[in-house]
Amino acid sequence: MRISPPNPELLALHTGTVGKTWDLRQIIDGCARHRFRGISPGRDRLKQMGVKEAAKAIRGNGLTPTGLYGAGMFPAQDRKARELAIDEARRAIEEAATLEAECLALTVGGLPEDSKDLPGAREMVRDGLGRTLDHARSAGVRLAIEPMHPMHCAAQSCINTLAQALDLCDELDRGGRALGVAVDVYHVWWDPQLKAQIERAGEKRLLAFQISDWLLAPGTMLADRGMMGDGAIDLPLIRSWMEEAGYRGFHEAEILSAASWWQRDPDEVLATCRVRHQTAC
């Protein structure tokens, strides 16, 4: 099956794709220069600039804030730390509201320190999401659970498949639209249930779509992603599943790459994303 190239207007940039060379203002300018139409900032970058200022600069450059990143991490050994994570998630919801971001994407957290209790950690995630959701509803911000690759289960996210994330959506937000999922191909491309679960999610739950590639011999588990087209993932096929399920949103390039792309001139990185979006996605 030959799949036609994606709409170039749908390319967005996850700020994690750019190393530390540029600050958020420079990234916003770069996005405009390279005709990206969306941007999803990390909260750390947002802080540098101030949320209101960032919101203005993003909209002023014709960019849609597709998502905000950098909250979650709900499981912790003691109750106080769990409360702090929930407070932090509520602050992130306020920021997402100011930004008018299309969603707040959550990295839900892995095992608490020294814990081996995976079912317990998953309970804590459910609890944390549940206690954040009303706040999100009031603020008019949609929360996206981002299932992360099983190799991140211990340290970053104990929600590792779309099926798990969608079960949580069904349980905590039955019939609602406040909770959904962020589909990052890097995390889910291997899943034999991927097509079926994207279909299950449907337009209602598909809040974000992130693109990069899986290199054949990644050196490390962290920040060693490939540029679209340089790896093993059939990006056009997964995009076609998203579209068939009703997703009409942006395609966020999220290429965390400490050894390679973070070392290059960000203008080269963005230009390459733009080309590869048309030739490999």
Place this chain on the structure above:
Amino acid sequence: MRISPPNPELLALHTGTVGKTWDLRQIIDGCARHRFRGISPGRDRLKQMGVKEAAKAIRGNGLTPTGLYGAGMFPAQDRKARELAIDEARRAIEEAATLEAECLALTVGGLPEDSKDLPGAREMVRDGLGRTLDHARSAGVRLAIEPMHPMHCAAQSCINTLAQALDLCDELDRGGRALGVAVDVYHVWWDPQLKAQIERAGEKRLLAFQISDWLLAPGTMLADRGMMGDGAIDLPLIRSWMEEAGYRGFHEAEILSAASWWQRDPDEVLATCRVRHQTAC
């Protein structure tokens, strides 16, 4: 729930736990010295010694050959390479028969070179297994599919969950006992369906059980496993699920650890396995 320590007679050694310091004969002697009761050799080590000679030494030291490793890798771009993998698997079946190994564990293979066709690779695995199975039945050797961690999907194995492996067992060996699974905690510990799928497998399909641990900050994806007790995996819980499902076989320590355990004196490694089997499994 407090789970009592495992039967010490069930400790076995996967030869991959020992670096290159010892050859197979030394490993066999080491196993006997440290009162391991089982051994699962890799085919590369077996070749050094000769299969018949190895079989004699293993039995002569009171060891059960729990499994043989080092065949599979069915997907390939051209038909000839696929035929070669099947021929190789048949040779491995002969070796497993000579060894009287309890199973031949298969690493089924990932994506063919330059391919992004994951469903296609999974078809090739099904085809390869199907064409190997009659040979295994005639030789009286049971084949174990080893689902591997999703991070190995591209390079080593596109069968990444117990559910997938058991679907293949049902399809290719309905009602039979020729095909089953090897449960390596390192590969499957994160799986939210793990308990249910071990139960589904039952005594009939559970052919091997491998133990190690998931370190909280593994440096690389390859050979960076932890000693039992040093990581995030609730080993007693998973063992209890295996036992509830009817598994009565060995617990093979398989600690692939290039930077740490392979660098140590193998006698220290085996002694540590023996202690940790009682205190952390």
